[in-house]
Amino acid sequence: MPLPPLTEATVRLGVSAADWRAAVRLSGDVLVASGSVSRGYPQRMVDVIEEFGAYVVIAPGLALAHARPGADVVENGLSLVTLESPVSFGHAHNDPVHVVIGIAVTTADVHVTGIADLANAFNDPDLVPALSAATDATTAIGLIESATARGAV
Numbered sequence: 001m002p003l004p005p006l007t008e009a010t011v012r013l014g015v016s017a018a019d020w021r022a023a024v025r026l027s028g029d030v031l032v033a034s035g036s037v038s039r040g041y042p043q044r045m046v047d048v049i050e051e052f053g054a055y056v057v058i059a060p061g062l063a064l065a066h067a068r069p070g071a072d073v074v075e076n077g078l079s080l081v082t083l084e085s086p087v088s089f090g091h092a093h094n095d096p097v098h099v100v101i102g103i104a105v106t107t108a109d110v111h112v113t114g115i116a117d118l119a120n121a122f123n124d125p126d127l128v129p130a131l132s133a134a135t136d137a138t139t140a141i142g143l144i145e146s147a148t149a150r151g152a153v
Contacts, residue, residue: 003078003103003118006144010034010079011137020054020089020097021046024065027081027102036077037104041067045102049089057091058119061128066103077104078118080140082132098132121147 010030017023028042044067049056057063079102086096101118122128127147134140 003076003105006078006080006137006141008137008141010077011140012080013082013134013137013140014084015081016084017087020049020063020087023081023083023087023097023100024049024063024102027065027079027100030079030081031077031102031104034077034079036073036075038072038074041070041072041104044068044070044072054089054091054095057089057094057097059122059128060094060125061086061096061098061132062094062122063089063097063100064103064119065100066105069105069107073104073106075104076106078102080131080144082134082140099128117148 012026012030015026017026024045025042028037028045031037031041032039045065048067056065081100081102083098086098088095089097121144124147127143130143131140134143
């Protein structure tokens with residue numbers, strides 16, 4: 001089962017986060033609210049970055065926050081959070097981050113392919129600024145759908 005599409009319920013725009021941990025937890029909280037994951041998952045997302053570094057910051061201004069499949073993942077999930085003010089993850093080239101995509105997957109295969117496919121959508125350098133400027137969920141979802149429809153995913 002691939003990653004689900006974004007919905008108005010899984011998009012939060014212009015939110016405030018004190019730091020990268022808060023930004024990641026916000027994207028995870030959306031996954032909790034959607035029923036994709038249980039409450040422990042957002043902290044696991046933070047733990048991954050604390051252990052392995054800011055590799056989740058895959059493009060200028062963009063982080064794909066996730067953790068490995070686990071018992072706290074109920075179903076594959078996807079969230080989108082844009083930040084009122086960008087935060088630094090400590091990435092040498094792609095900080096500061098304006099957009100955090102939260103990902104939860106049930107299997108290792110979906111983990112690898114889902115993240116790779118989603119990352120390909122962000123080959124368009126205009127996508128992150130456009131998402132950051134979006135003022136409603138419908139616009140943000142349309143931007144992601146358009147990027148994926150261009151054959152990136």
